[in-house]
Amino acid sequence: MPTPTKGPRLGGGPAHERLILANLATQLFEHRSITTTQAKAKRLRPFAERLITFAKRGDLAARRRVMTVVRDKTVVHELFTDIAPQMAQRDGGYTRTTKIGPRKGDNAPMVVIELVTEPVSARQDVVREATAATGRASRDRDEARASAAEAADVPVTQVDDADAAALSEARAEDSATEAEDAAGRADTEAAGDATADAETAAGDADVLAPGSSDAEDADAAADAADEVTTAAEDAEKDSRS
Numbered sequence: 001m002p003t004p005t006k007g008p009r010l011g012g013g014p015a016h017e018r019l020i021l022a023n024l025a026t027q028l029f030e031h032r033s034i035t036t037t038q039a040k041a042k043r044l045r046p047f048a049e050r051l052i053t054f055a056k057r058g059d060l061a062a063r064r065r066v067m068t069v070v071r072d073k074t075v076v077h078e079l080f081t082d083i084a085p086q087m088a089q090r091d092g093g094y095t096r097t098t099k100i101g102p103r104k105g106d107n108a109p110m111v112v113i114e115l116v117t118e119p120v121s122a123r124q125d126v127v128r129e130a131t132a133a134t135g136r137a138s139r140d141r142d143e144a145r146a147s148a149a150e151a152a153d154v155p156v157t158q159v160d161d162a163d164a165a166a167l168s169e170a171r172a173e174d175s176a177t178e179a180e181d182a183a184g185r186a187d188t189e190a191a192g193d194a195t196a197d198a199e200t201a202a203g204d205a206d207v208l209a210p211g212s213s214d215a216e217d218a219d220a221a222a223d224a225a226d227e228v229t230t231a232a233e234d235a236e237k238d239s240r241s
Contacts, residue, residue, distance in 0.1 A: 021047045022069050029079050033114035041113045052094045055084035089120040
């Protein structure tokens with residue numbers, strides 16, 4: 001945020017300057033663009049941008065803080081509901097000034113100060129994402145170095161990035177191996193349960209009398225158990241391959 005310039009105050013005194021800046025900020029928020037002298041614009045710019053920062057917070061305390069400066073409730077509502085959401089993606093630079101030449105009469109330099117309501121460009125989004133990705137990579141590298149130092153029982157300063165990367169790869173391979181072993185055990189247990197069910201059904205079929213309805217049901221159950229066993233064996237082969 002730009003800082004106010006040193007020098008004489010606007011108006012006849014401090015209170016007069018505060019009123020001038022408050023009125024200019026109110027007109028800027030209401031009309032989005034105003035024409036004023038370059039000296040007033042330099043003082044208005046940090047003043048208005050600080051109010052926009054309060055509006056971006058959006059809470060009751062920020063609204064009350066802004067209303068101590070901007071007395072018009074309609075303008076305050078517009079600032080919080082319309083202007084602040086448009087500035088949500090911006091970290092600063094909410095206003096811009098454009099020189100338009102001297103004023104007739106006293107030859108005072110004039111400028112147009114306006115709100116920057118255009119959306120943030122795609123290039124700035126890419127830069128922001130790249131910065132965030134760099135920060136995440138740095139944190140991951142630091143965590144890997146700390147883990148490698150703890151595993152080797154040496155200070156972190158003696159661990160380089162290569163050792164940290166090797167440790168990360170080793171941990172990834174261990175995790176993959178554990179996952180494969182767990183899948184193999186699960187398939188083996190499923191196949192064993194299916195085989196046990198098939199054997200039980202076959203034993204019940206042998207005990208029952210041939211030609212009875214119970215025997216037919218037992219035969220059907222045994223056939224179904226055989227199909228389950230075959231499917232389990234095929235699944236185990238596929239998982240191993």
